[in-house]
Amino acid sequence: MKNRFFSSPPLIAIIIAAAIIAPGLSSQADDKVIFISADGLRPDAVTVLGAKGAPNFDRLRREGAWTGNARTDVIYTITLPNHTCMISGLGVVGPSGHGWISNTDPKLGENLHKNRKAYLPSVFEVAHDHGKSTALYASKSKFSLYDLSYDEKLGAADTSGEDNGKDKIDHYAMNEDTTVLVDELIATFKDKPSDFTMLHLRDCDSAGHKDGWDLSPGSSYLAAAGKVDGLVGKLLEAIEASPAMKGKTWVILTADHGGLTLTKGHGEAKESDNYTIPFFVWGPGVPAASDLYALNSASRKDPGTANPPYGTPGQPIRNGDAGNLILSLLKLPAIPGSTINAAQDLKVSAAP
Ligand SMILES: [Zn+2]
Numbered sequence: 001m002k003n004r005f006f007s008s009p010p011l012i013a014i015i016i017a018a019a020i021i022a023p024g025l026s027s028q029a030d031d032k033v034i035f036i037s038a039d040g041l042r043p044d045a046v047t048v049l050g051a052k053g054a055p056n057f058d059r060l061r062r063e064g065a066w067t068g069n070a071r072t073d074v075i076y077t078i079t080l081p082n083h084t085c086m087i088s089g090l091g092v093v094g095p096s097g098h099g100w101i102s103n104t105d106p107k108l109g110e111n112l113h114k115n116r117k118a119y120l121p122s123v124f125e126v127a128h129d130h131g132k133s134t135a136l137y138a139s140k141s142k143f144s145l146y147d148l149s150y151d152e153k154l155g156a157a158d159t160s161g162e163d164n165g166k167d168k169i170d171h172y173a174m175n176e177d178t179t180v181l182v183d184e185l186i187a188t189f190k191d192k193p194s195d196f197t198m199l200h201l202r203d204c205d206s207a208g209h210k211d212g213w214d215l216s217p218g219s220s221y222l223a224a225a226g227k228v229d230g231l232v233g234k235l236l237e238a239i240e241a242s243p244a245m246k247g248k249t250w251v252i253l254t255a256d257h258g259g260l261t262l263t264k265g266h267g268e269a270k271e272s273d274n275y276t277i278p279f280f281v282w283g284p285g286v287p288a289a290s291d292l293y294a295l296n297s298a299s300r301k302d303p304g305t306a307n308p309p310y311g312t313p314g315q316p317i318r319n320g321d322a323g324n325l326i327l328s329l330l331k332l333p334a335i336p337g338s339t340i341n342a343a344q345d346l347k348v349s350a351a352p
Pocket residue numbers: 040079205209266
């Protein structure tokens with residue numbers, strides 16, 4: 001009897017506290033982020049297409065915060081190394097880098113952690129460990145690297161709060177046909193949109209490798225950028241048509257690299273065509289038609305035409321900022337051990 005008497009008050013206190021906290025938590029719990037990587041998209045392709053040729057990129061510019069002068073990693077301007085920067089908040093090389101330099105389908109037994117000889121934390125697990133649902137929609141088979149590195153075998157134990165399991169990516173989809181892939185994603189918006197979705201769109205890169213990074217009118221590269229614009233438009237429309245998402249979903253769009261003018265490649269990391277990428281943020285609280293560098297004058301510096309090394313004061317906005325930006329929008333802590341946007345100081349609103 002005595003025990004029960006003394007154990008009761010704390011339980012009641014917990015219930016009351018939960019009831020008081022619940023309204024605030026529930027509004028946060030609804031927030032969603034869709035993070036799009038447009039593989040090989042050069043920001044000047046958006047400019048050349050203009051409002052007529054790329055009405056949805058134009059909408060992101062008019063309604064959101066953006067820059068056409070963001071940066072890739074410093075040493076690598078290829079797909080998997082840069083996507084790994086995005087999800088880990090780390091550069092590629094060096095003692096604190098994520099270390100993944102391969103750009104092909106992972107070979108049997110390979111994974112991010114084994115390669116690094118240390119566990120590589122990512123945006124997927126911070127979100128998942130905090131009870132968020134996560135999804136990765138990819139249009140190249142090599143993105144299986146992420147699904148397998150964060151599956152129930154290789155994902156880390158969830159030691160924060162409730163145990164949400166070791167498999168950090170709840171839903172993984174791969175389809176080289178990006179129209180089908182986006183339709184598949186949109187189909188989830190009605191009933192069960194994921195809290196965090198990463199979407200990879202290969203079209204610009206595929207056109208660039210086939211026919212060249214060619215920004216002249218009628219090029220297949222520009223046509224691919226126009227196709228990606230249309231897919232982004234479909235997504236924006238579907239978000240606004242979904243009561244579960246409208247007004248509580250951020251869209252972030254960047255690229256893993258650009259591509260060298262009139263060539264069929266993007267591997268030379270010293271070429272500004274390759275390391276210059278767009279970065280768009282659209283969603284609640286994001287000021288319309290605003291410049292991301294102006295919003296972040298205290299912490300980031302427009303690099304002009306350079307790609308300054310990590311660690312130098314006044315870093316550019318990088319695709320590697322995305323992981324910790326996603327988490328800050330979801331009001332979650334930074335990726336453990338990350339170095340890019342680790343202070344989560346990349347601001348996408350004018351609020352202090
Ligand atoms: Zn490529």
